[in-house]
Amino acid sequence: MKEHDSGIGTYIVVWGALIVLTAVTVSVSYVSLGLMNVVVALLIASVKASLVALFFMHLRYESRLVWGFALTPIFFLVLIIAGTLSDTLFR
């Protein structure tokens, strides 16, 4: 397996984006949007998580096999939460 690197410049840009997104999510939290607050917060968190995984964790350059290993737990996480909700919501 070859080691690909995004280069130091890319790391700095990704870091900058993460800082800006943190500032945005904190600012938005002071505005009352009702349920949209949760949606926006989770959306921004997921963009940040994707940036970390793709660039810092080098997922961009990994094989399909590694992608499979990385994405499987997300499927199970959704399954656990959705499965439990399907019980507690309809009692």
Added chain:
Amino acid sequence: MDPATAREAATLGIWTFLATEVLLFGGLFTAYVIFRIQYPQMFYEDHLKLNRVLGAVNTVVLIGSSLTVALGIAAIRKGKVTLLRFYLFLTILLAATFLGIKYVEYTEKFSHGLSPGTDIFFSLYFMLTGLHGIHVLAGMGALGTVLFLAGRGKYSETYHTPVEISGLYWHFVDLVWIYLFPLLYLVG
């Protein structure tokens, strides 16, 4: 086993471990979702009692530590051991800063009579941040070991798998916090 195969096996190994970690935190996240739906008023009122500014500062600290780890790995991939050790040292320093701020927050909560026994929200807050804190400690241990071994000349341009693996673990600790911060501090 040839080195490339060994490295791929190690990469799959750490991602498998991280999958179990997702599910470890997943149980608590599930509890969070269920109770947030059940007690929206409690979650709303309690989340205002957390220190949003300190939470945000800690987010910036952890993101910075992720950058230093990434830069450290980039350095050792070019065989720069001294630079790797510098970045690892910086990362551990940032990790300690994170825990220091967390300590200040916990002290503040306890002095206001807010403890894990207060209600479900604070129960979840202390469980989630406590479990995450333990992971920060473990990460410091792993990175500290790598820093020590780098000083003894164990890593080079051709062999540095442990640096990559502990780096992936550290980024995961950052990932968990990226979700914990908004869920606990911002939207309650």
